[in-house]
Amino acid sequence: MDHDHADPNRLGQLHHVELYVSDFETSVDFWGWWLTELGYERKDEWDGGRSWINGPTYVVIVQADDDTAAFDRRTPGLNHLAFHADSREQVDYLTECARARDDSRVLYEDQHPYAGGYYALYCESPKGLKLEAIAPDSSG
Structure with a gap:
């Protein structure tokens, strides 16, 4: 099955997560390690982006256009x-x-x-x- 399209048998399950990052190379190194350890495999690679897939779920890392905004997990949002x-x-x-x-x-x-x-x-x-x-x- 092509995992880029919805699967009605997985209703409500996570399809993918896309994260915009300020330091692309550092983020790719970290996320590549983390996701590989958890059973993900490299999916796609392009200038300013990478993705890893595990079954029907994939994670995408993209270089943010504005890399000046600081992330704070304690503020509203993720x-x-x-x-x-x-x-x-x-x-x-x-x-x-x-x-x-x-x-x-x-x-x-x-x-x-x-x-x-x-x-x-x-x-x-x-x-x-x-x-x-x-x-x-x-x-x-």
């Missing part, structure tokens, strides 16, 4: 994106990687990995978008 991880071990691995990267930071260290009441990584992208990687319930 606060965070949450992704399924395949295990607690994957959450732990992503946490180690996020800590080792210069363009990311782990949030809520004092409560990690249960900051939201479940096993997850909360981290920030290079420009401050909060991301979650959520482990499945270990009981089944």
